[in-house]
Amino acid sequence: MNPxxxxxxxxxxxxxxxxxxxxxxxxxxxxxxxxxIMRGTKKAQAQMTLLEEELAAQEAKRSAEASLSTSAALGEDKVS
Amino acid sequence: MKEKAREVKLPESGQWPDRIAPVVLGAGIVLSTLGFLLAFLWVGPVYGASVDGVELIGGSMVSQMLLISQKIFYFHMPVAIVSFIALAFAAYYAIRFLMTKEQRFDSCSQVAMEVALLFVICTMITGEMWTRFEWGVWWTWEPRLTTYLILMLIVIAYFILRNAVDEPERSATYSAVISIIALIDVPICFMVTRLIPSSIHPVVLREGGMTADMGICLAVCLLGLLCVGFALYRARFNQLRLSQRVEAMKQTLEEQQ
Known part of the structure; x- marks a missing residue:
């Protein structure tokens, strides 16, 4: 090559x-x-889904308990 | 109190910036790739020290060494500018937090500081690569390098302090003060090469300015990296808000049980 x-x-x-x-x-x-960021978002989304399911289950349980107690109270009224 | 809270418009995920963020990210990737290609394939070379003769290359007489290391400049300067802009946003949200004590502004400031740290690291990496080749050392206590190192240490200190204080409001208040201090260092970093004549860090104007092709390439890279920075900010902000909602929901469930 040329120097x-x-x-x-x-x-x-x-x-x-x-x-x-x-x-x-x-x-x-x-x-x-x-x-x-993507890993954190996926993890948070998965947690959110689980928590939403848990919250829905708790609310369903609570409403079932409430309806049971209402019907029980109505039954007591009828007996009396 | 409620009226005052209604007056403050809080940043939230899912607002208009999130709708344009994917497009902005795509534009950022395209522009920065284009800038990279322009830097190597279109912008004219920069020459350094003289050689012992003259040679005809590509239709022009060349009597100096070709400086390929200068190509680092097309990404080095834009990432530094993006880091300064991110720090300005962090300080803006920090001031808004101090004024309103609204945690959302603290979250915005935290995310802006993260993006700033990312771009500060990129600036340091590119700067170190250039310094190692051109000056033959990995580090020198040159005014620009020193002030920028101080800036990086302040940003790192922000995250250390944030994790060290347990109480959320106190942690956010201290962090806000640190991000304002970081912003104060920005003009010092920028001006130090102009204020101290002994500074050996290159200054574009002192080196004779830029040619049109260099300016265009630099603008394309800067625009591309600004878009990337914005998209990263929004993606991280959405993730942080989602994590905050998860924590709030956990707390609600614990209270119910």
């Missing part, structure tokens, strides 16, 4: 790993944060 061209391009190969690392690490950092 002047060699001098002109002398910094290209040595700097390449740093340039590649700089760009790659930015995208890695952004992707890791995005994955962290």
């Amino acid at each position: 002047i061209l060699e001098q002109i391009y002398s910094t290209v190969i040595p700097s390449a790993p740093y340039v590649i690392a700089a760009y790659a690490l930015i995208w890695v950092a952004l992707l890791v944060y995005l994955l962290f």
Whole structure:
């Protein structure tokens, strides 16, 4: 290779790993944060579904208990 | 009291920013990829030290070394600007929290600080890569690097303090003060290279400004990364609000049992 061209391009190969690392690490950092958000969202959504089911079950149980006590009270009234 | 609460419009998940967030994220990915391609395929090269002769390359006479490491600049400066903008938002919401004591503003400030930390780390990574190659060292106590390191430490301190204080309102108040302090460091970071003449950190204007192609590429990268930052902010805010709702629901169930 022409010695002047060699001098002109002398910094290209040595700097390449740093340039590649700089760009790659930015995208890695952004992707890791995005994955962290997605994981957290999935976990929270799953918890929310479970809690909603639990809440619905509790409300159904409570309303069943309330209707039972009402009918029991009505029965007592009839007997008396 | 109720009237006062009604006057304060609270940020919430599912509002209009969330409806545009997926489109903004897509635009951010496209623009930053385009910026990356422009930086390497379209923008003219930057030259450094002189060589022992002149050579004709691509129709122009070249007598200096080609500086590929300068290509880091097209992402380094935009990520730094996005970190400054995120810090400004964090401080804005911190001030609103201090004024209203409304926890929602504290949540917004916390998410903005997280996004700021992410972009501060990106700025540090890109800066370190350039410094290692151009200056031959991983670190030097240069004014810009030092002030930016202080900024990063303040942001890290914000999260340490946040987790260290148990009482939510006290934790939010201290955190709000720290995010305002972080914002105060932003203009110092930005201006230090101009105020201290011995600073060796490159300054665009001092280096002779930018050519039109460099400016266009930088603007595309900046716009792309701003879009990515915004989309990440909204995604994290939605996740945080969902987690807060889960906690509230858990508490309701515990009270009922």
